[in-house]
Amino acid sequence: MKKTILSIVFILPVILFSQTKDVNKKVLMVVSSYGKDMGAARPGYEFDEFSQAYLIFKNNGLSVDVASPKGGKVEADEFNQEKPYNKILLEDKSALSLLDHTIATADINAADYDAIYIVGGKGAMFDLPYDPALQDIISSLYTKEGAIISSVCHGPAAFVNIKNGDDYIINGIELTSFCNIEEELFGKKWVKEFPFSLETKLESRGAIFRQTDFMLSKVVVSGKFVTGQNPFSTTGSAEAVVASLGLTPVKRELYxxxxxxxxxxxxxxxxxxxxxxxxxxxxxxxxxxxxxxxxxxxxxxxxxxxxxxxxxxxxxxxxxxxxxxxxxxxxxxxxxxxxxxxxxxxxxxxxxxxxxxxxxxxxxxxxxxxxx
Structure with missing residues (x-):
C-alpha cells in the first residue's frame, strides 16, 4: 500500500509558455554524479526537479549549463516519463545532451555565472557536500555582487561545509530543505546511509530553518540564497531565482x-x-x-x-x-x-x-x- 501511494505522491505537472528574452543571464545547474542503475544501486538526482527548473529558466530566456562533481553522463532516480514537464524535456535534444555531457565542477569558472541552482535527489547527500570544486564555485558566487545561490530539496547539502572566514556561509541565513519529517515519511530506503540529517546539519551550521507541512510548497529567499523545501517547491524556487535576477517570470499554466x-x-x-x-x-x-x-x-x-x-x-x-x-x-x-x-x-x-x-x-x- 505504502509503495503504491508513494509512487503517486511524487508528481508535479505545468504547461509552459515560451518567451524569448535577451537578458544575457547565465545559470549553472548542478546535479549529483552519485546515481547508478536509476537509483536502484545508488541514489542520483531527481529528474522531476531538473526538468521543471530547467524549463522555467529556458522559458525566461536564461542560458543554462549543467555540471556535476565527476562530469559526463549522470543518472537520475527512476521517474515518470509521462509527466508533462518530463515529456517536454525528453524531447529536447539539447537538454538531454547537457545531462549526457555534464561539465565537471573542477572545469567551471564561477565568474561566468549569475546564479547556481543545485538540484536535489538523495544522491546530493553523498557527493555534493564533499566536492571541493563545487565549494569553490559557491564561495565565489557568495562574494560576487548580485549572484544568486539556490537549491531545492536535498540540494542545500552542498552548503554545509562551506565557510567564509570563520563562519559558515549559511550562518544566520533563512533556509529550507527536505526536512526531518519528510525523511521519516519518504526517505526510508537511503536515509540510514546518509552522512548526516540535512535539516539538523543546516541548523548546526547556524542556518535559520523554515518549513511548511511535508510535501507542500515552501520557498525561502534570504540574502543571496533561494531554497525550496521539496520537489513540490521546484517551480516556485526556480521562479524565485528568475525574480532575484531582476526579471519578471513569464506567466504559465500550473501543472x-x-x-x-x-x-x-x-x-x-x-x-x-x-x-x-x-x-x-x-x-x-x-x-x-x-x-x-x-x-x-x-x-x-x-x-x-x-x-x-x-x-x-x-x-x-x-x-x-x-x-x-x-x-x-x-x-x-x-x-x-x-x-x-x-x-x-x-x-x-x-x-x-x-x-x-x-x-x-x-x-x-x-x-x-x-x-x-
Whole structure:
C-alpha cells in the first residue's frame, strides 16, 4: 500500500509558455554524479526537479549549463516519463545532451555565472557536500555582487561545509530543505546511509530553518540564497531565482499536481474551506490530480498519530477525492481513523460498504467486530 501511494505522491505537472528574452543571464545547474542503475544501486538526482527548473529558466530566456562533481553522463532516480514537464524535456535534444555531457565542477569558472541552482535527489547527500570544486564555485558566487545561490530539496547539502572566514556561509541565513519529517515519511530506503540529517546539519551550521507541512510548497529567499523545501517547491524556487535576477517570470499554466498541492495547502492552512475545495474540484476536476490529493491525505493521517486535528485534516483530504478516486486500502484506513476518533457510525458505514463491494472483507469484518 505504502509503495503504491508513494509512487503517486511524487508528481508535479505545468504547461509552459515560451518567451524569448535577451537578458544575457547565465545559470549553472548542478546535479549529483552519485546515481547508478536509476537509483536502484545508488541514489542520483531527481529528474522531476531538473526538468521543471530547467524549463522555467529556458522559458525566461536564461542560458543554462549543467555540471556535476565527476562530469559526463549522470543518472537520475527512476521517474515518470509521462509527466508533462518530463515529456517536454525528453524531447529536447539539447537538454538531454547537457545531462549526457555534464561539465565537471573542477572545469567551471564561477565568474561566468549569475546564479547556481543545485538540484536535489538523495544522491546530493553523498557527493555534493564533499566536492571541493563545487565549494569553490559557491564561495565565489557568495562574494560576487548580485549572484544568486539556490537549491531545492536535498540540494542545500552542498552548503554545509562551506565557510567564509570563520563562519559558515549559511550562518544566520533563512533556509529550507527536505526536512526531518519528510525523511521519516519518504526517505526510508537511503536515509540510514546518509552522512548526516540535512535539516539538523543546516541548523548546526547556524542556518535559520523554515518549513511548511511535508510535501507542500515552501520557498525561502534570504540574502543571496533561494531554497525550496521539496520537489513540490521546484517551480516556485526556480521562479524565485528568475525574480532575484531582476526579471519578471513569464506567466504559465500550473501543472495539475502543482495546482493540487496549492489547494491542499489552502485547506490545511484553513485559508479556504472544505466546502470551497469541494466546489472547486467539482467544477475543475480535470485540472487536479485526485490520486495525489488522496495520497497526501493518507500520509497526513500516518504522520498525525495522536494529533486528532491532523487526523481530521487527512480524512478531509481523502474524502474530497472520494467522488473521483477510489482505493479500498484508503477507505479501510478512513474507517480505522474514524474508529480512533470515536466516530463508530462512520467507521461502520465504510466497513460495510467495502464488504458490499467484496473488497478487503476480512479486514472490514474484523474492524466491525472491534467496533461492537
Amino acid at each position: 495539475n499536481d502543482e495546482r493540487s498541492a496549492y489547494l491542499m495547502q489552502e485547506v490545511l492552512d484553513e485559508t479556504k474551506t472544505i466546502a470551497w475545495a469541494e466546489g472547486e474540484l467539482a467544477e475543475n476536476k480535470a485540472k487536479y490530480d485526485m490520486p495525489l490529493i488522496a495520497a497526501y491525505g493518507y500520509y497526513k493521517i500516518l504522520a498525525s498519530s495522536e494529533d486528532n486535528e491532523g487526523l481530521l485534516k487527512g480524512v478531509a483530504l481523502v474524502e474530497l477525492t472520494s467522488p473521483y478516486f477510489f482505493n479500498e486500502n484508503l477507505q479501510l484506513l478512513l474507517a480505522k481513523t474514524y474508529a480512533s476518533l470515536d466516530n463508530k457510525a462512520k467507521a461502520r458505514d465504510i466497513a460495510n460498504d467495502l464488504i458490499a463491494k467484496n473488497l478487503l472483507e476480512e479486514e472490514s469484518e474484523k474492524l466491525l467486530e472491534e467496533l461492537n
